[in-house]
Amino acid sequence: MGAGRIQTFSQNNIALFCPNQAASSTDFRNMRKNNLGGVIFGCTDSTIKECLFKQLFGLPASHISYVNNIDPGLPLFLFNYSDRKLHGIFESASSGRMNINPYGWTADGLGRTLYPAQVQIYPRLQCQALHEDQFKPIIIDNYYSQTHFWFELDHAQTNKLMSLLSSLAIAPSTSLPQNVAKWRNLFHDMPLAHKEERNEVNENDTDIGFYQLYKSNADVLLPASDAVPSLSCVGQPSEPQFKKRTVPEDKKEYILMKLKEMTLARENLYSSLKQSVEDTAIVNDVSMEQSSILKEREMSRKKAVPVSSSCYSDVIHQLMKNLEELEAFKGGQIRRTEQLEHKLVEAQTEIQQLKQQCTTLECRLDHCIEPVKEGMVVFPTEPCLDIDELIFLVGGYDGKTYSSSLNAYLPSQNKMKFLTPMSVVRSLASVAMLSGELYAFGGGNGSEWYNTAESYNPADNKWIPRPSLTGRPKGSLAGATLQNKIFAIGGGNGRESFSEVEMLDLDLGRWIMTQSMIEKRFALAAAELNGAIYAVGGSDGQSYLKSAERFDSREHSWTRIQSMNTERAFHALAVMNEKLYVLGGFDGNSMVSSVEIFDPRIGSWMTGEAMNVRRGYSAAAVLKESLYAIGGIIDGDTITDTVERYKEDSGWEVTHQGSLACRCFASAIVL
Incomplete structure (x- = not known):
């Protein structure tokens, strides 16, 4: 039961940098099943006995992505965080799955386990435990910090670990019999x-071998x-x-x-x-x-x-x-x-359908919007509804499911309208506008990243496929439109942060690589202002950034501009009154409510009025001289359901609070 330094909402590789913890690239190598040679599980002095006695290993739920890849017979190892020693050799006696024992490692077995990604195990060979100094050189490529490493092992690493442990095998007569x-x-x-006498085992001497932790309850x-x-x-x-x-x-x-x-x-x-x-x-x-x-x-x-x-x-x-x-x-x-599990899934689906029906009924009260098939709504030609009054919200995550939805938010009425959803679930994607259409590209579904793209035409309420990115699948990237071309900027895949920039040229009908940024930036924000693209903040995989840079198409190069006052990633960026507004984000310790404003005419940042709610992973857009911040994460996995509006003459105020605004990882844009 090891705890990594990155908390994940995902099943695999969409990683959130947790507050109060240092930055790291990811907890996972995301290896395919055929490349997985072995897995290390974690424990402490307080849990190792239960692991070995019950012959069950477990990890937090976010690790199920690769625990699911464990088949019977796969070599396993157990790392004790308390003394930094590795025990082995074990092998899996079952496939990895969730909640084999839903009450493991809890007080008196009464609570729900914190380590539901589990596998049953069987000891393969009794060996002396390896100290970290002994096994670290073998898995040195897995270390993403001085003391933290990925648990997934490839075949070469597994074979070397097994060879080293086998050389330290304990003879059967040294301790208890192997069976x-x-x-x-x-x-x-x-x-x-009769229970007259028993062999005693020193349970505290873990160096002798993990078999010693099995206290014999034999009645002979x-x-x-x-x-x-x-x-x-x-x-x-x-x-x-x-x-x-x-x-x-x-x-x-x-x-x-x-x-x-x-x-x-x-x-x-x-x-x-x-x-x-x-x-x-x-x-x-x-x-x-x-x-x-x-x-x-x-x-x-x-x-x-x-x-x-x-x-x-x-x-x-x-x-x-x-x-x-x-x-x-x-x-x-x-x-x-x-x-019962099947009925539960059906009930959850029915609840979601009922929610959508309630929203549709609410929409019907608005005479300016007409319902159509499948509970979606379209924009009629009545003059009372103007597309310029809408903020489009794309994809995201509501705390339970990742979404493919497209919603139109009407700030004047504080209502959300359902439109035709995207072809795939997208969170931590990017959006841009080109020729009156909304483009969505990159992002992921909680278990994999995409390089696909699609566009939405509000005139016919339809999505159509667009050319895929030429680079790697990625998420937490930024998007901007400049000179009738869309730029996909930076991002990452959970293991790496990218500096690469791609450009969609509709005349060529494809994305092409263009000048890369000076720095690698994952979870950055970008926007176009006065014929230049600005890329601000993010993470390079090792630390959070306060630096910023600008791309000038005439010079076809990136140049540094003055840095922000605060390091931040997972923030929002919007342009209002020819100035850049950076909203919230994560500063390496916690989500923040601070706002910084960049005026390109003077080339410096100034501190703006802070939001009422600290938030990261939020969506932001400017509509009619007002700046809106929608949803986002307050702390840990707590998602806010508030919408705030900023006006230069009146500052920030909360204009809406409700379940429809409760989302994160979404993108916002005004067409």
Whole structure:
């Protein structure tokens, strides 16, 4: 359960730089499944015992992107943040997925886990733990800071780690036998002898090996060597000898009695399932664990403790019968859980549809806007509605889903109108206007970035495909229009920040690379003013920037201008009264409400009146001598639902607050 320095709203590589944490490029390498050689999981001194005892590793939900790529048999490793040591070698016993145990690593198992991206594991080889100084040279390419590294390993790194650990393998006789986990399951809850004595394991000595963390709960004593004892009909051990113990003569009847108690417990547990969905999930976990225990118990009994068929044939038959019943019960609960999850998805979809219907009904109250098919609205020819009164909001994220929506915001009425959505979900994209059409390009859907582009014509309320960017898929880029050409500026892909600039030439019908910026800029802002393009702030992947630069098409080059007073990224930029307004953003520690204004006539920045709400990842646009800031993130994953308006003579005021404005990662533009 490691925690990275970047919090993600996404499933994969759309990364947010968290407040109160230093900048970093990303938590993920975003490797394809066939390139993934192994995965490192994280833990601390307080969680390592539960990881190993339950044979379950977990990470925060944002890491599911590559945990999903884990198949059974993939090599795994466990890094302890407390002592900076790497344990191994493990292998995955299941595919990686969400919430294998939704209550893991919580107080008394009562709360929901903070580490739901999970995989079941099995120890492959017992080795001495590696200190960071030993394994760091092997995965040095994974380090994106002095103490933080990516958890995804390629095949070469995995092979080198396994080779180093194998050279430090611990002989089976050094500690507990290598099949100690199976022995624990074999005897757990099935006492074959009185609990007179036990082998003790030093749980604090993690350097001896991770197997030592499995405390034996066996009701008989483990042998002193790795030799496996065999039992005769009367229960007497052969060599090597156990310590003194007493074996009850009515062992068979005792086992059958315990099995009946277990069966009765399962029946009682089944009746409680009808109470709630949460109970279903809990019982499902229990039944899976018990089924696994019984399977391993029987396999271990056959391998480790050969018994006479004449003595225990009835017991084995009863065990197999109970095992079949448990498996059937488990299958029924899995199907029930899947049905409930499917109903939940359907309910969420229905809620979203109801929200859209409510919005459409609200739209019908406005006589200037007419409803059409699929709940969308178009702009009629009535003189009471003017396209110049609208701010267009493109894509974004509402805290639950990434959006392909296109909305028209009417500040004069504080209403949002639904238009034809884009062909794909886009967040952290960029927009620009050309020949009366709205162009959207780049961005992502929470799991991948795009290099695609499309344009919207308000006359027919339709989107059409446009030539894709020639460069790499990217997001958090900036866009601007200059001399009848659209410029796609900077951006990044979660691993790198780019300085590259592309230009869409409609005469050529394609994007072409043009002069790159002086600095790499991810999460920057850009705008055109008086025949020049200004690129401001952002992050170069290592730090946040307060620098700015200007592109002059006549000289076809970028030149530096005076820097802002504050480092910031994920901010908004708009042009009003021939001045640049920079709004909010993230300064490396927190979201800010500060505003800076650049006047190109004097070539310097001045401090403007701060917004009422601190925000980053917001959208901004200028309409009729008013500057609007819409939505954005206040802190962490809290999205604001406010709209603020600025006028030079009256300053900032909150003009709207409601769910329709609750979004981030969106783009805004006036046509």
